[in-house]
Amino acid sequence: MRLAAVLVLSLSTAGPALAASADWRADARRADVRRLERLDEAWTTALAEARAQGQGRALTRLGVLADPRVSLPRPQPTPGAYRCRTVKIGSPNGGPGLVTYGWFRCRVALSPGGDLTLEKVTGSQRQAGNLYPEAPRRLVFLGAVAWGSGEGRAQYGRDAERDQIGVFERIGADRYRLTLPWPHQESTLDLLELRR
Template sequence: MTGRAHAIFTAITAALLVSSCAYTTGVTGTEAGADPNQDLPTFWRSIATLDDRSRISTWRRAFREGVADAAASGHANEVAAAGVLLQPDGGLADPRPPAGYYRCRFIKLGSQGSVPLSYVAYPWFRCQIEDQGDTLRFTKLTGSQRPLGTFYPENRLRMIFLGVLVLGDESRAHVYGRDASRDMAGTLERIGDARWRIVLPYPRFESLVDVIELVPEA
């Protein structure tokens, strides 16, 4: 190999290594340079995109706007019947759920304008939470749209969710941070003795806020 050819090969190899190390394996891959030994309640900030940090910071505003839009569009009774599930300030202390299988349901509140529906409640589905030490892994196991990601410590009232949306018959999830249209970000709160919710503010499509209710399987 000539000196010039060797130099080109070295440059290409280095570029490939940088690209492959940009994210570790996994849905919420850690950006290169992130320090896993830093303060845990702030660790998620080193992983989240700037856009998702902004979305998470506005979760309460998105929640209130979604509830108000749904109620104004003729769904006040459904919102009221949901009780604490759709009350923005209904979170309780100690948000970390135990590992195991859960019954979950998806509720979309408010309309971004492209879709006229302001309240949509989907049937119950099955999901799973796996204990990974300081973090938890969340997976929606059934359906054509399946959130998959990680819960990170934040404070005594909530954890942070960062993940991606898996579609259709896809068997491999996108890496978080690679495709903004698939990235998901929000908060996890406990709202009862054995009841939790994930709040996803300003999702990419359709609604103003999405709420996922979680209750352990019997």
Template sequence: MTAWRLAVPVLLAAAMASPATGAQRDVDVDWRKVATKQDRERLRGWRDAWIEALGKVRTTRDGAAALAQDAALFDPDRLIQGAALTPGSYRCRMYRLGGVGAGARVLLSGGWAGCRVTENGLVRRFVTDGAQRASGNLFDSTDSRTVFLGTLALGDEDRPMRYGRDARRDMAGLVERIGPDRWRMVLPFPGFQSTLDVMEIVRG
């Protein structure tokens, strides 16, 4: 495994908190102090997740063709420095690579949904719409990667649960720019369905 250490962020980080309160919570400048042990380990294993997931997808002709059709999205080493996500509206869709369990599909893709970034002081949040909704905070890490820590909301749940309460619902990812007005969020070893989730993010 090629080791890659996430740099200590120097700007824009926030302790995970329920968005329901209007008060500004204490802000932490180090995502490691916010992340659970499980999520620190998942982020350290980002490349292992890529290798394992891509290996599974390439076992089928359709999977290999899908990877080749969008090489920029599915190349683990593809990233462009600078231009992190800024406040505004975006469109997102999720790809689930390397299905887990008997009979699981090696590649699943979802439809486009709305997503957005908001900023309140030092707190920058990322939220998606749809039946399965990601909600959490963005932490500056390096010139080319941002850390996302959040939770998954399902169905008609009207608010996301607090980060750290349910390990399967917790989400930990790396946001990378891969093209003009195009990003991806890489979520290694998620709690459900797959070995690696890749969320494509484009301007709304």
């Protein structure tokens, strides 16, 4: 009964979303597919850039969040409210090698069409998009980012500069990580950590 109530609540609070096809590659732009194909390179480059700026200890304190090898079974999050924070690693333009933001609010929901969606609902950079099944230990995220408090929810495919692609994984009990390689702004790799 409790799960049914959560599902009904998530359906009623889900915002409009682009309906997902069965395969994320069918919905993704070619440039975004290439970005995701270079995920391992983004991790290696970002961690090296952060360490070159003396951020090795700070990376160690992040634990499994900053460890690309951690990916647990059952990556599908339960719909509902989550605390979330963004960690930006590496800087292609000589900026800070590591930036960790405070906690905001995120939401996982089922769209009316049955798609699993993720949305960061507070903060100045707010991602929103679909989570696609891809492998036993990961989902693929296709979404977009809204900037500033006055903008509504962003949608994938409307503006290539706002489009995001990434991998969603479970990294602990009720703890998840969205990894966004080669974002268009500020960093080499963005992590969005979600916790219950």
